[in-house]
Amino acid sequence: MVPVLVFAAVSLVTLGGAIAVVTNKNVLHSAYYLVLAFVGIAAVYVLLEAPFIAVIQVLIYIGAIAILIIFAIMLTRRLMSKDMEQRNNQWIWSALGALALFGVLGWLVYNANWPVIEAAVPKEPITLMGEELLSTYVVPFEIASVLLLAALVGSILIGRERDQESRSAE
Amino acid sequence: MADLINLIENWIENLLLGWGASQELTLFILQALGSVLVVLICFAIVIALIWVERKLAGRIQDRFGPNRAGPFGIFQSFADIIKIFTKEYITPEGAEKGFYNVAPVLAIASVLAIWAVFPFAVNVLGADIHVGVLYIVAVGSFGILAILMAGWSSNNRYSLLGASRSVAMLISYEIPMVVSMLVPVLLAHSMKLSDIISAQDPWWNLIMAPLAALVFLISSMAEIGKAPFDLLEAESELVAGYHTEYSGMKFGMFYVAEFLHQYTVGALITIFFLGGWSGPMAVQWPILGFIYFHIKTFVVYLVISWIRLSLPRIRIDEMLNLNWKFLIPVSFINLVAVAIADRVMLEFEVAQWIYVGIMFGLNMFILLVSLFLAGKASPVVERETFPANRPVAVPPGAESK
Numbered sequence: 001m002v003p004v005l006v007f008a009a010v011s012l013v014t015l016g017g018a019i020a021v022v023t024n025k026n027v028l029h030s031a032y033y034l035v036l037a038f039v040g041i042a043a044v045y046v047l048l049e050a051p052f053i054a055v056i057q058v059l060i061y062i063g064a065i066a067i068l069i070i071f072a073i074m075l076t077r078r079l080m081s082k083d084m085e086q087r088n089n090q091w092i093w094s095a096l097g098a099l100a101l102f103g104v105l106g107w108l109v110y111n112a113n114w115p116v117i118e119a120a121v122p123k124e125p126i127t128l129m130g131e132e133l134l135s136t137y138v139v140p141f142e143i144a145s146v147l148l149l150a151a152l153v154g155s156i157l158i159g160r161e162r163d164q165e166s167r168s169a170e
Numbered sequence: 171m172a173d174l175i176n177l178i179e180n181w182i183e184n185l186l187l188g189w190g191a192s193q194e195l196t197l198f199i200l201q202a203l204g205s206v207l208v209v210l211i212c213f214a215i216v217i218a219l220i221w222v223e224r225k226l227a228g229r230i231q232d233r234f235g236p237n238r239a240g241p242f243g244i245f246q247s248f249a250d251i252i253k254i255f256t257k258e259y260i261t262p263e264g265a266e267k268g269f270y271n272v273a274p275v276l277a278i279a280s281v282l283a284i285w286a287v288f289p290f291a292v293n294v295l296g297a298d299i300h301v302g303v304l305y306i307v308a309v310g311s312f313g314i315l316a317i318l319m320a321g322w323s324s325n326n327r328y329s330l331l332g333a334s335r336s337v338a339m340l341i342s343y344e345i346p347m348v349v350s351m352l353v354p355v356l357l358a359h360s361m362k363l364s365d366i367i368s369a370q371d372p373w374w375n376l377i378m379a380p381l382a383a384l385v386f387l388i389s390s391m392a393e394i395g396k397a398p399f400d401l402l403e404a405e406s407e408l409v410a411g412y413h414t415e416y417s418g419m420k421f422g423m424f425y426v427a428e429f430l431h432q433y434t435v436g437a438l439i440t441i442f443f444l445g446g447w448s449g450p451m452a453v454q455w456p457i458l459g460f461i462y463f464h465i466k467t468f469v470v471y472l473v474i475s476w477i478r479l480s481l482p483r484i485r486i487d488e489m490l491n492l493n494w495k496f497l498i499p500v501s502f503i504n505l506v507a508v509a510i511a512d513r514v515m516l517e518f519e520v521a522q523w524i525y526v527g528i529m530f531g532l533n534m535f536i537l538l539v540s541l542f543l544a545g546k547a548s549p550v551v552e553r554e555t556f557p558a559n560r561p562v563a564v565p566p567g568a569e570s571k
Contacts, residue, residue: 063308
């Protein structure tokens with residue numbers, strides 16, 4: 001009974017936050033409600049007894065992405081001060097697309113045959129995961145690192161180029 | 171007596187079970203009591219810390235510090251608490267009411283949440299999750315959110331400037347902090363805080379990883395946002411930074427959060443580099459472990475205070491240069507070197523004292539080489555000198571001499 005109530009409360013917070021993100025007129029408020037939705041999702045992971053993913057969720061989505069979004073909004077004065085219109089004339093198509101995606105995902109979740117492994121959850125799942133990442137899945141792991149490095153270098157390059165352009169324009 | 175905390179816990183547990191409470195309810199009540207107790211102890215410590223800090227600041231700056239209320243002014247903090255509770259709450263016009271009021275709560279919560287995972291003694295553990303280190307890093311990011319919230323919702327340019335400065339600093343100093351946190355994790359082969367402490371028996375990580383400890387100290391001092399990294403509240407430039415517009419207890423919460431954060435950093439350094447609760451007789455007498463933990467934390471706290479009271483504020487470009495051009499490369503090189511050395515020495519199964527010695531030597535080597543390179547790379551500023559008979563203002567009439 002108690003876990004169900006907790007799950008209901010967490011889902012309400014998550015969904016409420018998510019709805020507030022898309023309906024709010026102030027972009028910064030939306031960003032903070034996004035944080036709330038992320039916290040809710042992390043709580044769902046905790047309820048599923050996956051603390052590692054929960055902590056990673058907080059670390060990456062709140063600690064990095066949300067703060068970056070908020071920082072970007074704060075640096076963009078026009079976005080920050082005015083109440084922006086949330087919709088433009090394409091809202092109906094995106095709503096349809098989102099609904100279709102929701103339908104497909106819901107159908108999948110409802111009809112999928114979820115495999116259940118009888119064995120108990122291992123005592124040290126992180127250790128196992130680390131070993132797997134560096135032995136069985138070492139190639140995808142390295143490819144992901146190279147991709148991230150390329151993105152890093154690319155972002156620095158974009159930043160530099162703009163700097164040179166503005167200098168030559170002067 | 172040896173195990174006071176668990177004695178009390180067992181007594182309450184038996185009492186509740188005797189009253190007919192279910193096992194689950196008893197566990198819930200005990201956990202709730204534990205969390206409340208940790209929070210209360212934190213606040214009680216802060217009251218003492220504020221007095222110590224002010225007294226220490228006074229002595230270092232050749233003043234007396236608080237000396238009126240009670241012997242040595244020890245009741246000064248209580249007088250301040252009563253004053254701050256009676257102050258008026260002023261909300262600036264045009265402020266975002268909701269965010270403005272939530273920000274101080276979030277600031278203090280983000281610091282208190284870190285205490286949830288601390289092991290205080292051999293059998294007095296918080297939530298001993300196996301992602302403890304990651305949890306500490308993750309929860310810390312809520313503090314940045316609180317600062318951004320406070321700075322933006324105050325509707326004040328100074329607040330906003332302070333907030334954006336602080337975020338630029340906190341985000342960049344998080345990198346060397348987390349990387350140097352990984353070194354103890356690597357040495358203990360675990361992210362569980364209790365494993366990290368037990369891995370430091372008998373050699374503390376301060377001996378095995380002095381460089382990581384140094385980088386962690388510097389970068390976490392920046393995370394606290396106090397001098398020499400207090401650009402976010404530089405009085406002469408920004409009034410008081412992100413909490414300019416706060417008054418009364420709302421300001422008090424930011425203030426308490428700041429002090430508690432400094433003490434928390436002390437606790438983190440204690441756990442990662444100074445062996446946590448370990449000490450003579452700490453296993454047989456868990457209450458001693460609790461005391462050792464707080465003594466070590468307090469010593470680190472005093473060291474941080476001492477540094478921040480001795481150094482002037484650094485400029486923003488110096489702050490960013492120190493981080494991106496020195497701390498981050500050094501901490502990454504250190505991490506890789508420690509990882510390789512650890513792996514190689516485990517492969518050869520060397521004796522423990524050789525292991526510790528090589529780790530210490532490696533750390534010192536990296537530190538000296540990087541300091542040498544940094545010294546060579548940094549521009550040499552010629553100090554302007556005047557000739558011995560430089561012109562000075564002389565009273566009229568004395569010129570003829």
